[in-house]
Amino acid sequence: MASITGSFTSLSCSLMPNQAVNRVSKLGSVSLSISGKSFPSLRVQPARFHASCAAKPETVDKVCKIVRKQLALPDESKVAGHSNFASLGADSLDTVEIVMGLEEEFSISVEEESAQNIATVQDAADLIEKLIENKGA
Amino acid sequence: MKLQCLGKQLFNSSANLPRIQLSSPMEAHLWYIIPSEVQSQSLLNQYAEILSPCEKEIVFEMRDEELRKRALLARALVRTTIARYQINSHVSPRSLKFIKNVHGKPEVDWQHCEQWRPLPLHFNISHTSSLIACGVTVDSPIGIDVEKKNRRLKHNVMSFAQRYFSKHEVQVLSAISDPQLQLQEFIKLWTLKEAYVKALGRGFSDAPFKTFTIRIRSATKGSFAGNSNFEASEIVVDSFDDSMDLTSDWKFVLMDLAGSHYAAICTKKDSSIQGIQITPTKLTVWKTIPFVHDECVSGTAAVVIISG
Numbered sequence: 001m002a003s004i005t006g007s008f009t010s011l012s013c014s015l016m017p018n019q020a021v022n023r024v025s026k027l028g029s030v031s032l033s034i035s036g037k038s039f040p041s042l043r044v045q046p047a048r049f050h051a052s053c054a055a056k057p058e059t060v061d062k063v064c065k066i067v068r069k070q071l072a073l074p075d076e077s078k079v080a081g082h083s084n085f086a087s088l089g090a091d092s093l094d095t096v097e098i099v100m101g102l103e104e105e106f107s108i109s110v111e112e113e114s115a116q117n118i119a120t121v122q123d124a125a126d127l128i129e130k131l132i133e134n135k136g137a
Numbered sequence: 138m139k140l141q142c143l144g145k146q147l148f149n150s151s152a153n154l155p156r157i158q159l160s161s162p163m164e165a166h167l168w169y170i171i172p173s174e175v176q177s178q179s180l181l182n183q184y185a186e187i188l189s190p191c192e193k194e195i196v197f198e199m200r201d202e203e204l205r206k207r208a209l210l211a212r213a214l215v216r217t218t219i220a221r222y223q224i225n226s227h228v229s230p231r232s233l234k235f236i237k238n239v240h241g242k243p244e245v246d247w248q249h250c251e252q253w254r255p256l257p258l259h260f261n262i263s264h265t266s267s268l269i270a271c272g273v274t275v276d277s278p279i280g281i282d283v284e285k286k287n288r289r290l291k292h293n294v295m296s297f298a299q300r301y302f303s304k305h306e307v308q309v310l311s312a313i314s315d316p317q318l319q320l321q322e323f324i325k326l327w328t329l330k331e332a333y334v335k336a337l338g339r340g341f342s343d344a345p346f347k348t349f350t351i352r353i354r355s356a357t358k359g360s361f362a363g364n365s366n367f368e369a370s371e372i373v374v375d376s377f378d379d380s381m382d383l384t385s386d387w388k389f390v391l392m393d394l395a396g397s398h399y400a401a402i403c404t405k406k407d408s409s410i411q412g413i414q415i416t417p418t419k420l421t422v423w424k425t426i427p428f429v430h431d432e433c434v435s436g437t438a439a440v441v442i443i444s445g
Binding site for chain 1: 199200201203204207264265266284288290291292296297300301327331345346347
């Protein structure tokens with residue numbers, strides 16, 4: 001699904017099927033905001049939801065488990081915090097199902113807008129903890 | 138490498154991309170590839186050759202072989218498809234550059250073309266594990282989505298629909314008693330909604346699925362599912378926030394593709410045509426293995442228009 005990007009001029013971009021991934025190629029001084037979904041080193045959190053600290057490892061593990069189940073991944077396949085759903089073979093329908101699975105597991109409710117902004121396991125875990133925190137507050 | 142026009146069907150010739158014409162905004166072309174039909178490693182290497190360094194890096198960092206192949210084929214399909222429509226021989230699949238619009242939707246970047254006015258081509262891709270498709274139009278935004286017909290959901294269809302679809306769509310689905318049929322109609326609706334949002338190109342969060350309804354209206358009175366007489370049927374979208382979208386601007390085609398998938402195409406209506414009369418999109422579909430074989434499958438069993 002589409003990602004949120006800021007303003008930019010020319011980039012040579014790569015495209016994940018049904019997902020958008022931005023990469024930077026230096027074109028003079030251009031100010032870019034990137035949502036580097038498959039590159040942890042270039043990641044900037046979209047302005048829409050800010051996670052001030054990363055989620056607990058247990059949360060990340062639970063998310064990995066749900067993702068594995070939804071995508072029917074073999075046990076040996078590597079799924080971790082930085083794993084991008086699209087890179088694991090998830091299409092938009094899978095992503096939505098993963099979110100539904102997370103809602104059930106954690107007893108939370110994810111808004112549709114937030115659901116479609118989740119691109120990695122870490123995104124999901126961070127959002128879950130934020131929602132749990134808001135629920136408790 | 139200069140592209141030849143109307144090349145011979147030579148294997149391993151990257152000059153082999155027969156030229157195609159696309160002149161009217163009323164037309165849409167769909168090209169699809171079946172990944173399992175591409176087994177030759179040398180062909181896959183040829184495809185890798187036309188990718189940008191950026192794309193190559195992303196494709197080859199994928200660990201799973203099937204996913205890597207799929208990502209490679211998707212990029213090769215987009216590049217070769219767009220190149221087919223270029224009259225100017227300076228444009229090759231490899232030379233194309235892509236850009237994202239302000240909302241993140243991928244488009245061709247024509248800025249680097251100095252001497253000629255390129256065709257205002259729009260494209261959109263979609264893929265499943267067993268089929269990758271690329272739709273192109275001229276002068277109209279396009280969104281496409283493909284899904285396997287026999288796709289299984291992990292969740293119950295109705296709880297999924299209640300969570301994400303509009304009230305009307307939920308009503309329509311819940312009226313279908315046969316679970317298999319209900320799932321099929323769900324998948325059709327999903328592809329139509331996806332295609333619409335992708336055509337809008339504004340990002341999913343600007344048009345959450347719950348905020349618009351897609352209806353398939355048949356000209357003859359009858360129930361939505363199980364009515365096989367769809368000759369004059371029409372797919373329409375209503376938005377609850379119509380101020381943004383002018384939903385009457387969009388038209389759809391829904392089809393059964395290759396016997397295995399549902400495919401939905403959403404394009405914008407030609408604004409120069411006034412009146413209520415809806416001119417259907419002229420759709421042409423090709424099955425392709427780029428550089429090897431193209432087959433026009435419109436009018437064959439591989440393309441069965443369901444509606445639109």
